[in-house]
Amino acid sequence: MTAVDTPDVLVLRKGTHGIPIEQYADAIRERLPDHTVALARTPAEERDAIRDARFVTGMTFDDELLEAAENLAVFACAYAGTGHLPLDRLEERGVAVTNASGVHGPNIGEHVLGAILRFTRRFHVGARRQRRREWRHYKATELQGSTVTVVGLGAIGKSVCERLEPFGVDTIGVRYTPEKGGPTDEVIGFEGEAFDDALARTDYLVLACPLTETTRGLIDREALVTIDPEAVLVNVARGPVVDTDALVAALRSNWIRGASLDVTDPEPLPEEHPLWTFENVQITPHNAGHTPNYYDRLADIVAENRRRFDDGDSPSLRNQVLP
CATH class of the missing domain: 3.40.50.720 (NAD(P)-binding Rossmann-like Domain)
Structure with a gap:
């Protein structure tokens, strides 16, 4: 040319x-x-x-x-x-x-909301009983009144917060510069006791942050011990933001209620990996970005x-x- x-x-x-x-x-x-x-x-x-x-x-x-x-x-x-x-x-x-x-704001925002509602109303339990043709009631919860912590307040994090607004939840945002504020009820940084305190109050933890030296391994064993045991982890960021071995241990020990993972570490997730076997884990193949x-x-x-x-x-x- x-x-x-x-x-x-x-x-x-x-x-x-x-x-x-x-x-x-x-x-x-x-x-x-x-x-x-x-x-x-x-x-x-x-x-x-x-x-x-x-x-x-x-x-x-x-x-x-x-x-x-x-x-x-x-x-x-x-x-x-x-x-x-x-x-x-x-x-x-x-x-x-x-x-x-x-x-990616609208599509990943909808993906996160769908994952949260899936665990809130326990649609995965209903689907399992439907496959068995088993008409038996099960307990569900409400999203209203829950605390949702969103790590990362870029375009995706903001989109998640916009879609959560009608549901009557309390929101905590985590960002590098908390002094800038954000679309959440509270905004905190990654350092100090504030992050641990937020984990202890969190019902749904949404990871929507870039992978950096600060966020790599952010959700480690200590974080998973600290987080409320009824909490659900939703990761649409990058797999290494979560310590995979610690997550497997947390799921096996009932430290958390469940996880929705659009990204994993390693990725693609090997066929023999234990994360595939948990009924309270939703795995999508890095698909939240599709639109x-x-x-x-x-x-x-x-x-x-x-x-x-x-x-x-x-x-x-x-x-x-x-x-």
Whole structure:
């Protein structure tokens, strides 16, 4: 592809959630009718097109592509997380990097709410008795009046809190900068006695935080001993935020009522892993992020950033993580 043919937006070939990447390119075209948008559908097309491209979007960006990218100015990552990218090298090259933060708010918020209601009304018990054709009542609980602690108050955490609001629950938010406040009744930090106190009062613990040095292993044996034994853990963050061995021990010893895990450590969860065997554990295969609206929401961000890029040499981009 020559410089004359260089598109305004280059879309790399890897898709996500089983949705054809063509839909992403089409969604960007709809939002940028005055721009050229090209989809590199093969490895060879990627290598050729990346040479002169200045504005590129995709799920991944490996070292080989970066080596070939002679004029790259912006890489719009199509994932919310950017830990898989060669960020140091991109920064050395002066490439602006953005992410997809915010696209998962509604769908993961609904996933969390569904998991909480499943345990509240004990639908898993009802499903088990239905399979057995067993008409026998069982005890359930109410969500109203419960305390829900949400770890991480980014787009996903805020979406969870919005969906909990009509249910009459008390909410505690956990974030790095509690002085900023948030959409919860209380906001605390990760350090000190406040977090332990929150665990002791929690009925539903929702993990919606990034994986960092602070959050890695945050829910360890001590946390699982401290938490209310009637509490339910819901993890839509990353598997290593929870100490898996400690969680298995907690479930075996009835330290907690149950867990809903969309992410695990290790992941994928091996077939022989004991977490598969607990009736009070719900496992989904990192599926909370799936939504048919993913590419549309992402295209909104990318199109806006392309227009900002048009406006100046050093634009302020939405969701910018580098530089």
